[in-house]
Amino acid sequence: MEISIATQAGASDRANEDSTAIGPDLLVVLDGATARTDTGCIHGVAWFTKHLAQKIKNHAALGPAAALAEAIGRTADLHRGTCDLSHPGTPSAAVAIVQTEQGTLRYLVLGDVTVVIAAEGGMHVVSDQRVSSTAAPERAEADAMEATDPKKAAALVRMKRAELAARNVPGGYWVAAADPTAAKHALTGDIPISEVRQVAVLSDGAARAVEFGLYDWPSVLDILRESGPDALIRQVRGAEASDPEATRWPRNKISDDATAAYITAL
Template structure:
């Protein structure tokens, strides 16, 4: 498979909290969770996603057991790298994870948190996403959507939303994401498909899936076509153009004017 990856910071001059990889057997996209509160960690989200991505790459390449086991080991490994931080803090750095591995006659995938994997097969397109985080703090999320970006009301509402999300992060009935507790990996969505049935694969952070929702610029088949025919950069450029046309986030309510965006594509 030919693979391509593009990752783009939401704003020039700010650290990109996404992370991506594409090689002969692994495709990966990580989406670092936005920090709006204290974290108890001196390192920050970009450090966390870089460490998690590197360790997950190593474990997934070396091991023959499930991607869930690789993610468990990677979360544990990174936690061990900063035990001087307060890893029990509810805001400790975290990331959504999407990974695809070509393993013999199969394609394996895993999704945890707000990364989307799209697989175009001979039986149709499968869209694998984890919407558990978007189903939390729904009242606070709706309140934040009422206010224009940059307003004091918006900032206060986003802070309330974040506190409500963190209260149920990595808990039963809440949502699950890679942070400091390796048990979160057992709640990932994972499966495998016959490799000979797969035509195209994409992994997208939610800054890139904006093209489909909320912007409705494309549907999933059209998005795959853009990636294949025009490349990942073109997809992100289209998202950026819509973001720029709605700077106050009133036509398309969202929590950030422009989010970090990553697209990994293979065909």
């Protein structure tokens, strides 16, 4: 695959918690979950996503789901001796994997990263939004507050704690953390490469282009093809800057880490 990628931290004073890995037949995009509470980990989310992405690439021959499960276990082994991996806030990430093999494009999505595939049969948009169904009262309370409200930080912590109570449990939502069995709950599928026309993968910070109503998915693919991932992220940043109080588009972070990847050839 030939792939163009752009990634940008949401703010200059904090690390980009998105990570990517690419290979001849592989694209991995991770979106690290913001830690608003203690994590029991001395390393941090950016460390976690960097190592998890590399471990997925290292085990890509297993196929997307098995590679993710193996990578979660291997990454956990890296800090099992120094960190409390049973902590409810242990670092986690949403995951997207796109892989080609023997004429087939395979994809996996775990969490709210989005895979967009334009194919002969139509547009496939795959994103696991189960997290949005959790912590409803706490989320509504936080969303109702302007970004500069001094009470908003505490509201976001309450929301995060409620989310974490539903993380990687039946009836909740699933992301990559310390338990390899989470990979069993990923959304997966495959499409013959001969039917695929365009493929993109976006972290939720880049997917704001559609969430905000700036573009629809076909238009996002057009921008990525014609102007590249950097241009899409610039559009999102412009929209975020125009809404500094997060009133037009309620959101937890004024500007989020954003990653956009476009596969230019299969």
